[in-house]
Amino acid sequence: MTELLQTTPIDAISGIVRDVRSAWHDSRCTASLEFRRAQLRGIVRMLEENEAVFANAVHRDLGKSRLYYVLTESMLATNDAVEAIDALEEWAQPQVLPRSLANLSDTVELRKAPLGVVLVIGAWNYPVQLVLRPLVAALAAGNAAVVKPSENAPHTAQALADLIPQYLDPRVVRVVNGGVPETTELLKQKFDHIVYTGNGNVGKGIMRAAAEHLTPTTLELGGKSPAIIHPSADLRVAARRIAWGRFLNAGQTCIAPDYVLLPRSIQAAFIQELHVALLEFFTATPKSCSDYGRIVNARHFDRLAALLPTFTGTAKDSAVGNGHVVHGGSAVDWDRKSLYAPPTVVANVAPTAPIMQDEIFGPILPILPLDSADWIEEAIRVVELNDTPLALYVFSNDDAVTEHVIARTRSGGVSVNDVMLQATARGAPFGGVGTSGMGGYGGKHGFDRLSHTRTTVKASLGGEALKAVRYPPLSASVVAVAKVLSQL
DSSP states (O other), X not given: OXXXXXXXXXHHHHHHHHHHHHHHHHXXXXXXXXXXXXXXXXXXXXXHHTHHHHHHHHHHHHOOOHHHXXXXXXXXXXXXXXXXXXXXXXXXXXEEOOOOGGGTTOEEEEEEEEOSEEEEEOOSSSTTHHHHHHHHHXXXXXXXXXXXXXXXXXXXXXXXXXXXXXXXXXXXXXXXXXXXXXXXXXXXXXXXXXXXESOHHHXXXXXXXXHTTTOOXXXXXXXXXXXXXXXXXXXXXXXXXXXXXXXXXXXXXXXSOOEEEEEGGGHHHHHHXXXXXXXXXXXXOGGGOTTOOOOSOHHHHHHHHTTGGGTOOSHHHXXXXXXXXXXXXXXXXXXXXXXXXXXXXXXXXXXTSGGGSSOOOSSEEXXXXXXXXXXXXXXXXXXXXXXXXXEEEEEOSOHHHHHHHHHHOOOSEEEESSSSGGGTOTTOOEEOOGGGEEOEXXXXXXXXXXXXXXXXXXXXXXXXXXXGGGSSSOOHHHHHHHHHHTTO
């Protein structure tokens, strides 16, 4: 397997898409549930037989350990595939609707039909599962697929390109590798659905390109996902769970807690619990800790490092609301050569601070202490003034407060007293709303998203006397009776 990413020639891309569409249309092999199961089993075998290959590739791209690769990548994709294999017969079963007067002698079914050819554009932060989980949904639903892994995780993208043809039918699954030019060429082609995971700006471009062919899209984006901590919460538990979610994958997770909102009275105690948790998780030297990852590339490292001057002061910066570092040291601890950025906690941050203007997507956690007596309403206003987040986290032992926050906010998903669980819950869709995305996948929801619900009526050639009332010439009395009967 080559170490450098082998990009797909741009002039070959239209032919690849055309070949996949022809194979899907002409062979109709994906109509067979057994064929679909065979492809899904291929994904499971590929992950099982090549765990070391994928783990090594992900480690080279992101510094992720093999155990965390299994926990956050292969396990999730495998579980999706196994669930689809086991439930496919049930998911694909037509739903028979109850009869009404208009179709007393007919059978009305809702059938799940494949869409056609699906384009899956993966993301670099979880470069295996964010390609394979949408692919599972596409194949389970009977579609063909063209897969575009992220070029920002080149070792993983090449591993996928090398291994997918060995385990999946190349007639109906192809991989295209490359950067912006190759993706741009891909988006010129006609697809029947596009699944994209990444940032909102690229998502807008994908929607514009999709509009040329009236292609529907599923977009998994991001946003600033808040964690609200109520004084009734167990601060030790809250700190441990938030620290794990924020600094997993060096903060490069779309549903990571992006900032913390709490009353000022508990800020100091929460920070102390964060200190304890971070030392336990990553030791006093996170740079040498195998469970702590790296920033994906120099461009993203520089983006994050540019935030440091905004809050590296102490009292002065706190006074103007930019915050100051209470864990993680200073800029000298950041190492561009190895792409190491330490776990960093910033206290006394205001909603107007520079770090609060965009999703951080890195190992920095701002804490926003609120001073008003009605601080929970202030926290809700902060959440609602930002773009709609992909996730909302509430830590509280007061059900009334929890339900109030959920009712007054919008987000793709919610976890109460923990983080990220909403993205891994079996049978639940993973997706955003508003600026954090549209549509979702996971289990049957992914199958349904990448299927067309086709209403099918099988009418009897009998019963003509009843159906003859619709034929001209119509009379007012017939329409009046039909109006009454149609409501029965």
